Amino acid sequence: MAERRDDHRTTVSDGIVRSMxxxxxxxxxxxxxxxxxKTVVAPLERVKILxxxxxxxxxxxxxLGSFRKILQTEGxxxxxxxxxxxxxxxxxxxxLHYMAYEQYRRWIVLTFPDIGRGPxxxxxxxxxxxxxxxxxxxxxxxxxTKLAYQVVDQPSVKTIxxxxxxxxxxxxxxxxxxxxxxxxxxxxxxxxxxSLYGIFPYAGLKFFFYxxxxxxxxxxxxxxxxxxxxxxxxxxxxxxxxxxxxxxxRRQMQVQxxxxxxxxxxxxxxxxxxxxxxxxxxxKQLFSGLSINYLKVVPSVAIGFTVYDAMKSWLKVPSRExxxxxxxxxxxxxxxxxxxx
Numbered sequence: 001m002a003e004r005r006d007d008h009r010t011t012v013s014d015g016i017v018r019s020m021x022x023x024x025x026x027x028x029x030x031x032x033x034x035x036x037x038k039t040v041v042a043p044l045e046r047v048k049i050l051x052x053x054x055x056x057x058x059x060x061x062x063x064l065g066s067f068r069k070i071l072q073t074e075g076x077x078x079x080x081x082x083x084x085x086x087x088x089x090x091x092x093x094x095x096l097h098y099m100a101y102e103q104y105r106r107w108i109v110l111t112f113p114d115i116g117r118g119p120x121x122x123x124x125x126x127x128x129x130x131x132x133x134x135x136x137x138x139x140x141x142x143x144x145t146k147l148a149y150q151v152v153d154q155p156s157v158k159t160i161x162x163x164x165x166x167x168x169x170x171x172x173x174x175x176x177x178x179x180x181x182x183x184x185x186x187x188x189x190x191x192x193x194x195s196l197y198g199i200f201p202y203a204g205l206k207f208f209f210y211x212x213x214x215x216x217x218x219x220x221x222x223x224x225x226x227x228x229x230x231x232x233x234x235x236x237x238x239x240x241x242x243x244x245x246x247x248x249x250r251r252q253m254q255v256q257x258x259x260x261x262x263x264x265x266x267x268x269x270x271x272x273x274x275x276x277x278x279x280x281x282x283x284k285q286l287f288s289g290l291s292i293n294y295l296k297v298v299p300s301v302a303i304g305f306t307v308y309d310a311m312k313s314w315l316k317v318p319s320r321e322x323x324x325x326x327x328x329x330x331x332x333x334x335x336x337x338x339x340x341x
C-alpha cells in the first residue's frame with residue numbers, strides 16, 4: 001500500500017511538472033537557485049554591508065573582528081539579520097532574472113534569426129533581464145540593506161542602538177511602511193539609479209563569462225557540477241570587479257536616512273554620490289568590502305548557476321535550441337492554418 005501511494009505521488013508530481021509552461025519552470029528554477037545561494041553567503045553579505053556603509057565600529061576591526069563582534073553582541077542569528085528581506089527579494093529577483101534572460105534570448109534569436117548564438121547574445125539578454133528584475137524587486141533590496149545596517153547593542157537588549165536620530169525598523173513590513181510614509185513610492189527606490197547602472201553591465205557580463213567558459217567544455221561534460229561551479233565562480237568574480245564601485249554608491253544612498261553616509265551631505269544623485277565619496281572618503285572606499293565580496297561572489301554565483309541548471313534538469317526544461325525550434329514550428333503551423341481556412 002505504501003509503495004502504491006509513493007508511486008501515485010510520483011505520478012502526480014511528474015504530471016504537474018510536465019503540465020507547467022516553460023516560463024513557469026524557469027521562474028521556479030531561478031527562484032530556488034537565488035534563495036539557496038543567498039542564504040549560504042548571508043553572513044558575508046551582512047559584514048559587507050556594514051563595511052560599505054562605514055559603520056565605524058566595524059570598519060576599523062576588519063573581517064574576522066567583525067565576525068567576532070556580531071557573534072558576541074547578536075549571536076549566530078546576527079549573521080542573518082536582514083536575510084529574510086534578502087531572500088524575500090532574491091527569490092522573485094532571481095526567478096525574474098533567469099526567466100527573463102531565457103525569454104529575451106529566445107526573442108532575440110526568433111526576431112533576428114541571422115544573429116550569432118555566441119556569448120554576445122548572452123551579454124545583451126542578461127543585461128536587459130537584470131534591469132527588468134531590478135525594477136520589479138528593488139524596494140526589497142532597499143529594505144534588506146536598512147535592516148542589515150541596524151546593529152543590536154547586546155543580545156539581551158531588545159532595542160536597536162543607532163548613532164543618530166533616525167527610524168528604527170522592526171521587520172520587513174514595518175520598514176516598508178515607514179519608508180512609504182516618510183518618502184512615498186520614490187523613497188522605496190532610493191539608490192535605484194546606481195543599481196540599474198551597475199546591474200546592466202554586471203548581469204550581462206555574468207551570463208557572458210559563464211556561457212563563454214562553458215563554450216570550451218565538451219558537450220558531455222556541460223552538466224557536471226564542477227564545470228558549473230568553476231564557470232560560475234569566474235563569471236561572478238569578473239563581473240563584480242568591473243561594477244563594484246556602483247554597488248558601494250548604491251548602499252550609501254540606501255542608508256542616507258539612517259546615517260550621514262557621505263560625511264553629513266545627502267547627495268541628490270548617483271554621480272554626485274560617487275564624487276562625494278571619492279572627495280570625502282577617498283577612492284579606496286569605492287572598493288570597501290570588495291575582498292569580502294570576492295569570498296561571497298565565488299560561492300553565490302557558482303551555487304546559483306549550478307542549482308539553476310540542476311532545477312532545469314529536474315523540471316525537464318527543454319534546451320534553448322529545442323524550445324526555439326518548437327516555437328518556430330508552432331508559428332509555421334499557425335500561419336499555414338490561417339492561409340488555408
